[in-house]
Every structure is written in C-alpha cells, then in structure tokens.
Amino acid sequence: MGPEPARMADVVVIGCGAAGLSAAIEAADRGARVIVIESEPSPAGSTRLSAGYAAFCETDLAPGSREELYLDLLEAHHGDHDEALVRLYVDHAAAAYRRLLELGVRFAGTFQFAHMHQAWGHEIAGSGVHGGAELGRLLEIAARERGISIMTRSRARRLLRDEQGRVDTVMVDTPAGTLRFAATRAVVLASGGFTRNLALIRNHGRPGTERILAITGAGSRGDGLIMALALGADTAYLTAGIAPTGPADPATGKGAMLVYSGAVIMNRDGQRFCDESGLYNDISWAALEQPDGLIFQIYDEAIRQAHLGTMLGRVLSGYAEHKADTLEQLLGLLQQAAGLDAEQAQLEIAAYNRAVRRGEDPGFGRRHLVGTAGTPPAIASGPFYGIVTVPGTTHFNGGLKVDVALRVIDVFGEPVAGLYAAGEVTGGFHGAGYLSASHVGMALIFGQLAGQNAAASA
Structure with missing residues (x-):
C-alpha cells in the first residue's frame, strides 16, 4: 500500500488560540478551505488562560490616536522594536476591533496599565466566562459557523516543501497515526511560544530565565518555531523575548x-x-x-x-x-x-x-x-x-522574523514561500519590552492579517 492521501485544504493553520482562530476566520471569509491543527484536547490554548485584555486605539472606548498608542508602545519596548510591525499594529488596531464586534465579541470597558498614558486595554465582556476564555469561546464559535475543521489532539511536527521550494505540506501526529495535510495556498504558524520547552529556554535565554514559572497552555512547546527553524527561518528578539510577565x-x-x-x-x-x-x-x-x-x-x-x-x-x-x-x-x-x-x-x-x-x-x-x-x-x-x-x-515576546505581510523571513532575508506566522510564535513587535494588553492585541491583529494574506497567496 502507498502512503495515505493527504488531507487537502487551501490554508492550513497550526494553532487554535487567538491568532490561529483569527487567521482561520479571515481566510475562510475570503473563500479558502481551512483546516486548523491543534495539539491539545481543547481549542484556545494560552488565550483561554489569559485576562484577555487587548490594546486598541481609535475605538468608541479608547478614542486616542494611533500615534499616541505608538508612543506608549515605544516607551514600553524601551525604544527597541521592529518599527514596521509596531506601525502595522497601530494602523490596523481599529479595524481589528470593529471586526471583533462583527464576530460577536463585546467589550465591557477599558483599563489603564503601566506605561499607558490612556486606557488602551479593552476588557472582554461576558457572563459567567471572562477574559481570554470568553474571547476563545466566541472565536471558536465563529470558526465553526464557517465550516472550518478544527483537528484537536493533533500535533504538527514537520513542514515540507514542494519542488519549487514552497511550503505545502504539514506532517501531523494524530490519534490515528501520522497524517499529511496539504495546503494549496499557504500554511499559517500560530502555534504559540516555547514557555514549556526548557531546552530552548536554556539555549537562548539569559541566565536565570530557566527559573521563570510557565503559566501557559500545555502546548507552548515551541513546535512552530522548531519547524520553521528547520527550513532556515530567521528569528527576532529571541533572547530578549525570554522574559517573565507577572x-x-x-x-x-x-x-x-x-x-x-x-x-x-x-x-x-x-x-x-x-x-x-x-x-x-x-x-x-x-x-x-x-x-x-x-x-x-x-x-x-x-x-x-x-x-x-x-x-x-x-x-x-x-x-x-x-x-x-x-x-x-x-x-x-x-x-x-x-x-x-x-x-x-x-x-x-x-x-x-x-x-x-x-x-x-x-x-x-x-x-x-x-x-x-x-x-x-x-x-x-x-x-x-x-x-x-x-x-x-503568560508568554514570551521573541520568535520568528516576519515582514509586514506576516510572511516568515529566512536567514538570508527572503520570505519562506507559502509560510506565514502570527501571535506568540513571532518576534519583533514587542522588541525589548512589553506593553500590557498588546500581546493578545497582537495575536488578534496579526492573526487577522496573516489569514487574509494567506488566503490571497498564489
């Protein structure tokens, strides 16, 4: 018998947190057939465990300008970040907020964290379920309403390229064995960080960072980072991003x-x-x-x-x-x-x-x-x-290098064809610091953009 035929999709998304679900929804709404691969038994990953605050500007709750939010981000990042990614964030924050309202997400108010001169942190509303758990629940509902297939207990282990060098296949360990998932347009990495991978922390972190207690999803093992590194992907702020939160x-x-x-x-x-x-x-x-x-x-x-x-x-x-x-x-x-x-x-x-x-x-x-x-x-x-x-x-801040199209960039400065990334698996946006509420915000904003771009990929 030959190898089992690949499961086919236009876009394969690896990871089912805020970034992955956002990417999947946007790709599906642009006509793409989407499969989401999730290593854990339940969707929403570390998003579900978070307070769920998201930093937006130019909204009904936070009317301050994108330039004002940019300056607060710059201060929190200690003046050191990927300028283009931070500009991408503030330029698309308001649109991302409106999109979440369309998807049924509601906000109860705003909160002013440290390094904020205005209350940019938007608080998720919900009855009984709060914060990141409510955000994850609503995004999962929106994904399933669009017929998006979510494969839980399925851990992506390898990315393969076609003869032209384009990423087109994901090898996945499932309860039924190792399966192939083929992407005719693109793969989106949204697999989270590596807070639970002590070997990566010891290899790339500063002395003492191995003592940081991870309070993240169990799937934060660095799978997406490792798979992309195997293809020659570059990283951004990897060491600086290995840092505690609270x-x-x-x-x-x-x-x-x-x-x-x-x-x-x-x-x-x-x-x-x-x-x-x-x-x-x-x-x-x-x-x-x-x-x-x-x-x-x-x-x-x-x-x-x-x-x-x-x-x-x-x-x-x-x-x-x-x-x-x-x-x-x-x-x-x-x-x-x-x-x-x-x-x-x-x-x-x-x-x-x-x-x-x-x-x-x-x-x-x-x-x-x-x-x-x-x-x-x-x-x-x-x-x-x-x-x-x-x-x-609750997360690390460094990861794969991406451009403003959320394409993964290799060590020679070229895009890895067919491969996009969003969320904690990426680096550069937070730079050398972190503004509260911008991590979930970054997952949502960049997840939406990655899904849109992946769906449009030839």
Missing part, C-alpha cells in the same frame, strides 16, 4: 496580581524592591534578582475586595492565600511558610503606610495603583492576607 503562585501555578489593587510586595528579607505600580514584567525581572526569587504580596481586606471586583481578580484566581486577623500574625505565617523576615517586614510595612498616607514614597516612588491610575491605600484594615509568588510568564 507573579504566580508556584504551589498552584496560578497568576496573582494583587499589586495593582494596592498590595505591597517584598522579598524574603522583608524589604520592598521596586515600585508596585510599574509594569508587571519589570516587577518580575527585579524579583529574579532577589533571594530565591520570592515575591511576597501583602494586603488587607479592603484591597482584597477591591481586587475581586476587577477583571484581573476574576480571571487570575486559585492561588493560595495566607490569612490572619492581625498583620503581625500574618507575617509570622509567611515566615513559617517561606522564610519571610517577619520583623523587618513589619517595619517595612509601617514605613510604607506612613509614606502612602503622606502621598509620597521616598523608597521607590509609588504614587498610583497601576501606571498613573489610582491611589495606593495603607495596609491597615484586617483581616490581612499574603501570597507567596515567584516570577511567572
């Missing part, structure tokens, strides 16, 4: 961001080490330099209740809280649990409370809850709470 509880693997509601953070020695209102990946970078990389988040009942009313509070849950009637008792519990210097911590929090009541923070300059929004309260009304966290990550 704190996470190592015991449960759950993200915990009480700092943006007013929690104070300190290291094992009972000392604060950064401005809690800053960008959460900057907080996590600073934490990697602390003893054992521990981040103690300490707060009171008023801060806890305020946090539970936010999208971050609804989506980031399940972490282990320590609770006590008095601050002294709480610090003692944290000392027993993770070695916190309780005596020094008590002095530090007393000094912090005096500072915020005066409206100043001589140690680290904290004057807001997050970015330039909100006023931090004193930690004074029991019961008191603490979480032991470490630097975690």
Whole structure:
C-alpha cells in the first residue's frame, strides 16, 4: 500500500488560540478551505488562560490616536522594536476591533496599565466566562459557523516543501497515526511560544530565565518555531523575548496580581524592591534578582475586595492565600511558610503606610495603583492576607522574523514561500519590552492579517 492521501485544504493553520482562530476566520471569509491543527484536547490554548485584555486605539472606548498608542508602545519596548510591525499594529488596531464586534465579541470597558498614558486595554465582556476564555469561546464559535475543521489532539511536527521550494505540506501526529495535510495556498504558524520547552529556554535565554514559572497552555512547546527553524527561518528578539510577565503562585501555578489593587510586595528579607505600580514584567525581572526569587504580596481586606471586583481578580484566581486577623500574625505565617523576615517586614510595612498616607514614597516612588491610575491605600484594615509568588510568564515576546505581510523571513532575508506566522510564535513587535494588553492585541491583529494574506497567496 502507498502512503495515505493527504488531507487537502487551501490554508492550513497550526494553532487554535487567538491568532490561529483569527487567521482561520479571515481566510475562510475570503473563500479558502481551512483546516486548523491543534495539539491539545481543547481549542484556545494560552488565550483561554489569559485576562484577555487587548490594546486598541481609535475605538468608541479608547478614542486616542494611533500615534499616541505608538508612543506608549515605544516607551514600553524601551525604544527597541521592529518599527514596521509596531506601525502595522497601530494602523490596523481599529479595524481589528470593529471586526471583533462583527464576530460577536463585546467589550465591557477599558483599563489603564503601566506605561499607558490612556486606557488602551479593552476588557472582554461576558457572563459567567471572562477574559481570554470568553474571547476563545466566541472565536471558536465563529470558526465553526464557517465550516472550518478544527483537528484537536493533533500535533504538527514537520513542514515540507514542494519542488519549487514552497511550503505545502504539514506532517501531523494524530490519534490515528501520522497524517499529511496539504495546503494549496499557504500554511499559517500560530502555534504559540516555547514557555514549556526548557531546552530552548536554556539555549537562548539569559541566565536565570530557566527559573521563570510557565503559566501557559500545555502546548507552548515551541513546535512552530522548531519547524520553521528547520527550513532556515530567521528569528527576532529571541533572547530578549525570554522574559517573565507577572507573579504566580508556584504551589498552584496560578497568576496573582494583587499589586495593582494596592498590595505591597517584598522579598524574603522583608524589604520592598521596586515600585508596585510599574509594569508587571519589570516587577518580575527585579524579583529574579532577589533571594530565591520570592515575591511576597501583602494586603488587607479592603484591597482584597477591591481586587475581586476587577477583571484581573476574576480571571487570575486559585492561588493560595495566607490569612490572619492581625498583620503581625500574618507575617509570622509567611515566615513559617517561606522564610519571610517577619520583623523587618513589619517595619517595612509601617514605613510604607506612613509614606502612602503622606502621598509620597521616598523608597521607590509609588504614587498610583497601576501606571498613573489610582491611589495606593495603607495596609491597615484586617483581616490581612499574603501570597507567596515567584516570577511567572503568560508568554514570551521573541520568535520568528516576519515582514509586514506576516510572511516568515529566512536567514538570508527572503520570505519562506507559502509560510506565514502570527501571535506568540513571532518576534519583533514587542522588541525589548512589553506593553500590557498588546500581546493578545497582537495575536488578534496579526492573526487577522496573516489569514487574509494567506488566503490571497498564489
């Protein structure tokens, strides 16, 4: 018997998160037959686990201009990024937002994160399901309504070229064995990052990055990156992009961001080490330099209740809280649990409370809850709470080099024929930094554009 015939499609999309589903929908709406390959049992990948904020401009909720958003991105990226990709993002942000409304996605409001001079972060609305889970659910519905085939438990392992050098086949491990999927127009890589591939992190990351706790989808193994590298693809900001995002509880693997509601953070020695209102990946970078990389988040009942009313509070849950009637008792519990210097911590929090009541923070300059929004309260009304966290990550920021058509570029600066990419598998947009809400935004915007271009590929 000869080899089993290939499953045929015009466009094959690898990955079923925000980028992959967006690409599939756009390609299908341009007349393409689309198959989506997903390694995990359920669609939506890391998107499903995220808060789902997406940074857009020139919308009804965020009327600020694309140039204003660009300047905030430039600041968050520390002035170092792929200029063309960032311009592509801001130029298409409003259209991507309108497209999501057409697909049934609704937004509840906006949020102003660190490095934002305006509230660019659009919050997904939903009843019962929130954030990235709701976004993934709605995009999956839109894909299935278009007859798009979604193959779960199917892991893409190789990309093959035809005699002209065009990528036209994907080899996929499925429960039925290894199958071939043929793409008559193009393949789109939207397979996510490599936060769960320790070998890639050790080979390409800076010292210490192997200690970052991954709180991502199980499929974040770098499959798309590896397959493209085998074809000679180039990379962008790969090492710079291996970075933490926010704190996470190592015991449960759950993200915990009480700092943006007013929690104070300190290291094992009972000392604060950064401005809690800053960008959460900057907080996590600073934490990697602390003893054992521990981040103690300490707060009171008023801060806890305020946090539970936010999208971050609804989506980031399940972490282990320590609770006590008095601050002294709480610090003692944290000392027993993770070695916190309780005596020094008590002095530090007393000094912090005096500072915020005066409206100043001589140690680290904290004057807001997050970015330039909100006023931090004193930690004074029991019961008191603490979480032991470490630097975690919801994504990496570097990956395959792409051009403004989202074509994968090889090491000689030429497009890899028939191969597009979008989402976390790509690099260059975030550059040397990261603006909150722009990662999901980038997946959506670039996913839409990659699908459109793939469908038009000859």
